[in-house]
Structure formats: structure tokens, C-alpha cells
Amino acid sequence: MSQQTEIQEDDFRPSAARLVESLRDTGYSREAAFADIIDNAIAANSTKILIELQYMYGEFRVIMTDNGDGMSEGELRNAMRYGSEKRANPKSLGKFGMGLKTASTAFCRRLVVLTQKNGVQSGRAWDIDRIIKTDRWELETPNTNDYYDDYEELSDFTDNSGTMIIWENTDHLIKQGSERQVRQQINSLGKELQAELSAIFCKYLASGEVSIAMKVGDTPTTELKGWDPICADLITADGVRSRVLKEKTVPVEFDGKTASFSVKGSIIPSQNELNSEEREFVRYSLDNQGFYIYREGRLIWHDGWPHRMYKKESKITRLRVELHFDHELDDVFSIDFRKSRVIIPVDIREELKRLVAPWRQELLKGQERLVSANTNRAHGPADKAIDKHKKYTKNADIKVDGDKVTIRNENQPQPTLIEGVRIYEDKTVRVHEEDSLLGDDLWEPSCDEEGNTCVTLGKSHPYFHKMYNVCKDNIEAMKALDMLLWSLANAEHGEYSEANRHTLKGYRQKVSQTLRYLSIELPDAEENE
Structure with a gap:
């Protein structure tokens, strides 16, 4: 028997230094990462959320503050653990125990969480450079004096309970450049986020359940307004409306159970029936046709026609379709922890094509x-x-x-x-x-x-x-x-x-x-x- 180094078979922990870098590359888009943090805030019963894109003394930080339930010391340690304990509510938007960490560190090298529950404050931080240096999962307790202003802001925002997420050393959000170039990138990021988040959380914003505000640099704070892709309430200057198509319910059988999802469509006015402001409001674009898929009222996917069901084409730019399902169908639609991927089973895909075909043909036949x-x-x-x-x-x-x-x-x-x-x-x-x-x-x-x-x-x-x-x-x-x-x-x-x-x-x-x-x-x- 050749001599070999003995392997400790009772300890196969992965290298913290190698794994933490790998977990940064999980495929998050910028919008999906911000949305994941908001999901956690909503799951914690927040009614008010503030996003700040802060640029001071040459440093760019992202700060997201909510007035939710806040966390105790023990709850905070659990929240900072990769694969934290499962939430009791299956409907919860923050249900996988990964979003806070992976969404944050996909774009920053230092994640700081400050929280307050019933007036008691605590904080923890993951610092990627420190983890790589020590090759250990060492959760840091940030110095209170270093974050004195942030704790004060948290107290002012929440009264008694709430949480503040801080992204520092943001190496994947914007590119390096002159101060002017950096500020331009931050302003562009702010506009993109406002547009995307107003669509993702449209149902929550429209119902008044949650308010989301954004402050970009030194500009005034902006309250987000929900953007409805089917534009059901649109009335143009000439009195033209979107034509909302009848909602249909589709039953699904799985694991011996039956649940259902709903589908409804809309044909928005043609480009010629809209002035420039109205075209901007409806976001008239080839890319905005197709499906908008919601889980528990939260938009999780919109990129045209899933599984190349149809190709994007100008003839059907005006057709938009909403699909709504709840947590019972998470496994059927293969929702991942980023909540930005949907895999529709073949039989459901065929049923969707059958439902959408008449709406699509109506637009095609006049332009063939x-x-x-x-x-x-x-x-x-x-x-x-x-x-x-x-x-x-x-x-x-x-x-x-x-x-x-x-x-x-x-x-x-x-x-x-x-x-x-x-x-x-x-x-x-x-x-x-x-x-x-x-x-x-x-x-x-x-x-x-x-x-x-x-x-x-x-x-x-x-x-x-x-x-x-x-x-x-x-x-x-x-x-x-x-x-x-x-x-x-x-x-x-x-x-x-x-x-x-x-x-x-x-x-x-x-x-x-x-x-x-x-x-x-x-x-x-x-x-x-």
C-alpha cells in the first residue's frame, strides 16, 4: 500500500476563501439583487423602505433601510448565516435563506447589517477580504463608533424597530473613473432601478401596502410609483384605452394536489395613438412584449416569451400577458433563490400557447x-x-x-x-x-x-x-x-x-x-x- 496523506473523513468543510468568491458569481442582475433585499424587508412586515445610492469622499455605498420587525442578536446571527433557518411563512418573498448574502456580495465586498428591535440595536458584517485572508467564516461585529451616523439614521427612520443593509467596497456595481464619470453612472443606475423596481413591486406599491423611496446622491428623495405593464388604467389624451383581455384560470395537478394560476392579457394602444409622454409611460418597446410572471404579487420574470414560445417581433409589440401564481406552485415553476428564473413545464407551456394564440393572431392578421x-x-x-x-x-x-x-x-x-x-x-x-x-x-x-x-x-x-x-x-x-x-x-x-x-x-x-x-x-x- 503506497503512502498517502491521510484524509480526515469527518471534516469536509469547503475552503471559506475559495467558496466565498464563488458565491459572488451566482448570476444576479443588479435589479434582482436590490429586489431580493426588498423582499426580505417586506417579509419582515416593512411598510416603508428607503434606498440610498450614496457617494461621499470618493466612496460609493448603497444603503437600504426599512421599518420592519428588526432582529434580535440571535435572529441577526441566523440571518447572516448562509442557508439561514427557513421562514415560517411559505408565502414569504425571502424564503430561501440565501438572498441577503448572495445578492449583496455579488456587488460588494463588505456587507454590513445594522438592526434595531424594540429599541435594542445590534450589527454584524461579512467582509470578503477578511474571509479570504483568514480562510475562515469569521462574522464581524462592526465598531459602533464607525457606524454612529448610520445607527442614528436607522433610529430616525424606524422609531423602534427596523433594519439597515449597507453595501461597501462596491466593486461590481459601477466602473472606476473620474468623479464626474462615477456620478453619471450612479445617476444612470438610479434611473434603471426606479424603472425596474416600480414594475417588480407594482402590486405592493399600487395597493399602498409598501412605499419605496430612492435617494440618488444629493438629489431629492423620489417615491416610486407602481408601473402596471398591461396599463389597465391608461386613458390617452384622445381617450384611447388599453384593451384588457379576459382573465382565465388554469388548474394544475401535482403531487396528488390541485392548484391553479391565472392568465390575463392586454393590447396596449398602437404607437400612433400615443404621444411621446404616453409612449414613455407604457414603455413602448419590442422588449416589453410578452409574459410578465408574478409570484405572490411580486414580478419575477419578464423577458418576452419564455422558452422561445414566440420570437419578439414588432407585429405583437402591443401584446402583454400577465401570469399569476402563488407559493404552492413554486416547485412546478422551478423558482430558484434569485427568484428571477422560471421553467415552465411542457404541458403548461402548450396550454399557454393555446390561450395566447387568439390574442396574438388578432394583431398578426392585420399586418401580414x-x-x-x-x-x-x-x-x-x-x-x-x-x-x-x-x-x-x-x-x-x-x-x-x-x-x-x-x-x-x-x-x-x-x-x-x-x-x-x-x-x-x-x-x-x-x-x-x-x-x-x-x-x-x-x-x-x-x-x-x-x-x-x-x-x-x-x-x-x-x-x-x-x-x-x-x-x-x-x-x-x-x-x-x-x-x-x-x-x-x-x-x-x-x-x-x-x-x-x-x-x-x-x-x-x-x-x-x-x-x-x-x-x-x-x-x-x-x-x-
């Missing part, structure tokens, strides 16, 4: 390439006449790039996006028919793939049937009506701008509404059969 069947119909003479004079009648530069349509004209010198415009493949047709148009209008401007203006007629409008019935035996009268309606569409493209798009749309709706009443005076189709 459309093949016209008009060529051999009565609109043919008008198509040829309009095309013959296109050199002289063109008053807008329309570009079609995939499913994106942009327009330039005298009123709109810079290209601007037109959303929802129909695009037709056939470049020889100028007058198209559809079963119905949005708002049951008589006509709307459209285009072909080359950017030529077209007009689309809504067959459901009563004037459509009656006017073409009156003129059905007169080719020249038909051509004249087609020319008139195409000219209205062409004029709208020529006058279109960001500023007047709502006016033009309103004009079209008013004309269509008036013709609806006037068409009563025209004979019905069967009278002339």
Missing part, C-alpha cells in the same frame, strides 16, 4: 402580407388609371422594410413609423376590399410593397354596398368613386405627421359616420336586382 383578389373585379379600371398618373400624384415617400412602414412628406421631413398599415403584395392593385376595417370605417390608407399608396375599403360599411350597387352597371361611375376614395387616402399620406395623425384619423371616422346615416337615402341592393 395581403394578397388582393381585386385584379379581375370592377376596381381594375381605377387601378390602371391611378397607376398611370402616379408620377404626378405622389405626395409622400413611403418605405416598406419587412413589416415596418415609414413615411416622409412636406409636413414630416424625418421618416416616421406608421403602425398597423396594411401592406399588399400585388403592385398592380390600388383599390382593395376587406370584410371590415377598424372602427367600421368606409376606407383607410394602405400601401403595397413598393410603397405606392393604396386605399382599402371596408365592405361592412353600409355605404360600400349601396354606392357600388347604384353604380354597378356604370364602369366610369365605379372608376370615379374609386378615384375619389383613393385620392382621400393619398391626401392623408401627403398630410400625415406625428402632430396631426389623430386629426386625420378623426376626420376619416367622422366622414364614415356621416355616410353611414346618409346611405339610408340610397336604395338597398335587392331593390335593383
Whole structure:
């Protein structure tokens, strides 16, 4: 038997120095780390939370203070232990016993926790550099004098009980640079955090259960307002609302039990129906479409369509879907300790696709390439006449790039996006028919793939049937009506701008509404059969 160093088989503790560095690389995003600390505060019955991004004397610190239950000495030691004791409440957002430590040390090398319970203060700290130097899990008791101002601030904020989390030596939050560059990074971080946390804790903020405030450097403290991704309460300046789609409940069977989650959707107004402030409010972006998944009212995932259920595309930018589940389904959705990952089982994924498909198709069908069947119909003479004079009648530069349509004209010198415009493949047709148009209008401007203006007629409008019935035996009268309606569409493209798009749309709706009443005076189709 060869000589070997004897292994102590009753002591396989990992090296503290190596493990503590490894635990810093657990994949936390900045927003998820801050959210994890807030989770703990809410779990401790906090109603008021303050986040400070503090830059003083060349040092950047993050301070998060809450007015929750606070901790005794024993409770604090347990909270500082990696894998702390399980919380009694299974609904708790801070349920894994890892978040405080891993979320903090992912971005700082020194974590200080000061707490107060029933007026009694205590503090502990993990210092990564000290752990590496000693290769021991030595929990530090910070010098009270070094944190005198922080203890005072904690007392003022909480009255009697609460907790303060301090991140020092923050090496992974911002990059080194000049003082100006550092302050710019801190301001940017503050804006990103406000946007993300207002979405993550929207339900709590909206209900008034919790208030979250943020102070960035020397700027005034800002109260966060909850941001609802489906924008259910949105009413634009023109009175347009989001269309909230019916909520549906989905049962799930697991481990001999049955629970359920809920799904509801929203189609937010199109970009053309929103002014710049409203677009900013709804966060109109390709990246903000798709699922928003909540656990116990807390947003844990939003990155489009999970498991590549669908690809992100401009056609469905307006579709947002909320999925809500409670703690009973944690294992079903494979929630990890960061609460930022979701794995949806295949059978549930298929059910979600079935539920979402009609909402998605509704947006897709109006913007797909459309093949016209008009060529051999009565609109043919008008198509040829309009095309013959296109050199002289063109008053807008329309570009079609995939499913994106942009327009330039005298009123709109810079290209601007037109959303929802129909695009037709056939470049020889100028007058198209559809079963119905949005708002049951008589006509709307459209285009072909080359950017030529077209007009689309809504067959459901009563004037459509009656006017073409009156003129059905007169080719020249038909051509004249087609020319008139195409000219209205062409004029709208020529006058279109960001500023007047709502006016033009309103004009079209008013004309269509008036013709609806006037068409009563025209004979019905069967009278002339």
C-alpha cells in the first residue's frame, strides 16, 4: 500500500476563501439583487423602505433601510448565516435563506447589517477580504463608533424597530473613473432601478401596502410609483384605452394536489395613438412584449416569451400577458433563490400557447402580407388609371422594410413609423376590399410593397354596398368613386405627421359616420336586382 496523506473523513468543510468568491458569481442582475433585499424587508412586515445610492469622499455605498420587525442578536446571527433557518411563512418573498448574502456580495465586498428591535440595536458584517485572508467564516461585529451616523439614521427612520443593509467596497456595481464619470453612472443606475423596481413591486406599491423611496446622491428623495405593464388604467389624451383581455384560470395537478394560476392579457394602444409622454409611460418597446410572471404579487420574470414560445417581433409589440401564481406552485415553476428564473413545464407551456394564440393572431392578421383578389373585379379600371398618373400624384415617400412602414412628406421631413398599415403584395392593385376595417370605417390608407399608396375599403360599411350597387352597371361611375376614395387616402399620406395623425384619423371616422346615416337615402341592393 503506497503512502498517502491521510484524509480526515469527518471534516469536509469547503475552503471559506475559495467558496466565498464563488458565491459572488451566482448570476444576479443588479435589479434582482436590490429586489431580493426588498423582499426580505417586506417579509419582515416593512411598510416603508428607503434606498440610498450614496457617494461621499470618493466612496460609493448603497444603503437600504426599512421599518420592519428588526432582529434580535440571535435572529441577526441566523440571518447572516448562509442557508439561514427557513421562514415560517411559505408565502414569504425571502424564503430561501440565501438572498441577503448572495445578492449583496455579488456587488460588494463588505456587507454590513445594522438592526434595531424594540429599541435594542445590534450589527454584524461579512467582509470578503477578511474571509479570504483568514480562510475562515469569521462574522464581524462592526465598531459602533464607525457606524454612529448610520445607527442614528436607522433610529430616525424606524422609531423602534427596523433594519439597515449597507453595501461597501462596491466593486461590481459601477466602473472606476473620474468623479464626474462615477456620478453619471450612479445617476444612470438610479434611473434603471426606479424603472425596474416600480414594475417588480407594482402590486405592493399600487395597493399602498409598501412605499419605496430612492435617494440618488444629493438629489431629492423620489417615491416610486407602481408601473402596471398591461396599463389597465391608461386613458390617452384622445381617450384611447388599453384593451384588457379576459382573465382565465388554469388548474394544475401535482403531487396528488390541485392548484391553479391565472392568465390575463392586454393590447396596449398602437404607437400612433400615443404621444411621446404616453409612449414613455407604457414603455413602448419590442422588449416589453410578452409574459410578465408574478409570484405572490411580486414580478419575477419578464423577458418576452419564455422558452422561445414566440420570437419578439414588432407585429405583437402591443401584446402583454400577465401570469399569476402563488407559493404552492413554486416547485412546478422551478423558482430558484434569485427568484428571477422560471421553467415552465411542457404541458403548461402548450396550454399557454393555446390561450395566447387568439390574442396574438388578432394583431398578426392585420399586418401580414395581403394578397388582393381585386385584379379581375370592377376596381381594375381605377387601378390602371391611378397607376398611370402616379408620377404626378405622389405626395409622400413611403418605405416598406419587412413589416415596418415609414413615411416622409412636406409636413414630416424625418421618416416616421406608421403602425398597423396594411401592406399588399400585388403592385398592380390600388383599390382593395376587406370584410371590415377598424372602427367600421368606409376606407383607410394602405400601401403595397413598393410603397405606392393604396386605399382599402371596408365592405361592412353600409355605404360600400349601396354606392357600388347604384353604380354597378356604370364602369366610369365605379372608376370615379374609386378615384375619389383613393385620392382621400393619398391626401392623408401627403398630410400625415406625428402632430396631426389623430386629426386625420378623426376626420376619416367622422366622414364614415356621416355616410353611414346618409346611405339610408340610397336604395338597398335587392331593390335593383
